[in-house]
Amino acid sequence: MNVLAKILLSLLLFATAGWAAAADQLVAVDGPLGPRLDIGKGGQCVEDPKFMRSNHMRLIIHQRDETVRKGIRGSKYSLTNCVDCHASKVNHSVLGSNQNFCQGCHTYAAVKIDCFECHSSKPREFRKASNLAVENLK
Amino acid sequence: MSDVNQERRQFLTKGSALAAGIAIAPGMLLFDFAQARPAGEPASSAVRWGMLIDTTKCESGCDDCVTACRTENGWPEPKTATDVQWMRKVELKQVATGRHVNLPMMCQHCAEPPCVDVCPTGASFKRADGIVLVDKHRCIGCRYCMMACPYEARSFVHEPVLDHDSDMPRGQGTVESCTLCVNRVDRGEQPACVEACTKNGHRALVFGDLNDPNSEIYLRIRSVTSTQLRADLGLNPGISFVGL
Numbered sequence A: 001m002n003v004l005a006k007i008l009l010s011l012l013l014f015a016t017a018g019w020a021a022a023a024d025q026l027v028a029v030d031g032p033l034g035p036r037l038d039i040g041k042g043g044q045c046v047e048d049p050k051f052m053r054s055n056h057m058r059l060i061i062h063q064r065d066e067t068v069r070k071g072i073r074g075s076k077y078s079l080t081n082c083v084d085c086h087a088s089k090v091n092h093s094v095l096g097s098n099q100n101f102c103q104g105c106h107t108y109a110a111v112k113i114d115c116f117e118c119h120s121s122k123p124r125e126f127r128k129a130s131n132l133a134v135e136n137l138k
Numbered sequence B: 001m002s003d004v005n006q007e008r009r010q011f012l013t014k015g016s017a018l019a020a021g022i023a024i025a026p027g028m029l030l031f032d033f034a035q036a037r038p039a040g041e042p043a044s045s046a047v048r049w050g051m052l053i054d055t056t057k058c059e060s061g062c063d064d065c066v067t068a069c070r071t072e073n074g075w076p077e078p079k080t081a082t083d084v085q086w087m088r089k090v091e092l093k094q095v096a097t098g099r100h101v102n103l104p105m106m107c108q109h110c111a112e113p114p115c116v117d118v119c120p121t122g123a124s125f126k127r128a129d130g131i132v133l134v135d136k137h138r139c140i141g142c143r144y145c146m147m148a149c150p151y152e153a154r155s156f157v158h159e160p161v162l163d164h165d166s167d168m169p170r171g172q173g174t175v176e177s178c179t180l181c182v183n184r185v186d187r188g189e190q191p192a193c194v195e196a197c198t199k200n201g202h203r204a205l206v207f208g209d210l211n212d213p214n215s216e217i218y219l220r221i222r223s224v225t226s227t228q229l230r231a232d233l234g235l236n237p238g239i240s241f242v243g244l
Helices: A003-021 A049-070 A079-086 A101-109 B006-022 B064-073 B114-118 B144-148 B182-186 B192-199 B216-223
Strands: A026-028 A036-038 B023-025 B049-054 B088-093 B100-105 B124-126 B132-134 B205-209 B239-242
Touching: A036 A101, A049 A079, A079 A101, B049 B216, B064 B088, B064 B192, B114 B124, B114 B144, B192 B205, B205 B216
Parallel strands: B049 B239
Antiparallel strands: A026 A036, B049 B205, B088 B100, B124 B132
């Protein structure tokens, strides 16, 4: 076994152990046969979870036009806010495995997510904060 | 001249006295007018964001503005001619005299942007406050805007963006350019390049509302000679240069 394989295996074991530790946080959505998701902070945020499950895409698509084209900021519906709360505490992302919040459900429902081809799947605190841009200069 | 409107004349006198009272010295104000737009309010057409670049203060070899832009908006250092480049430092040499001029080049945020005229999907658009943007939700990556722009200010993202480490969404297959740090401006902050240039003491970049008589940029543009690039095209860019 070469070194790379060893590193990969240990990483895999580490990640599995991480999720096992967080396994009590996995929440079954859509009954016992539905996906079990790491919902991050969880709890009700902007709307009732049942409403969000079927309507989140409508809220976000409306918001994207309002914010990008008209410059309206500060709406309670925002993709960044979704990610901030629902990113896994294990890998700090809403993507990565079928237990991650966005990816898990979208895989189950067989719906492609385009959002994260451009948007960050990490919460704000795990990105390079905007105010660091200038402080990073020598 | 009996038809002079005395009321208007008085108003103008009072108005200029007020402006003089607020400004301690040219370019120095008693208080800062920039503030975040309240939540839920759209960008206003009463505002026109612009920038004044003083090439006499822009130092040769310094690229702090470009570095700040890259860090803020998360675009990698360009290695080839087709790599993404929102902003670049340009050094010009006047052949006859040997005089060197340094300046940063980026989207000039035209009042009549040709990139918006040619966009087939409406992705390229001008916001009410004059900031020219690409709505990447609608961009199909045809690159027509890149051909239309006389400043070569736009880039196409050829490679997948794997590490979204900034607040600025970026993605493969779309065109992008300087946004005047629209997310910072909406929070009432300055664009990252301006903040970097101010911080290192060069103060070559001044950002502000071209329509606000109390803003530093308004006062500066009225007191010094400035030029727009390719003014002959009639695009009325929001970016002006001093010392070209």
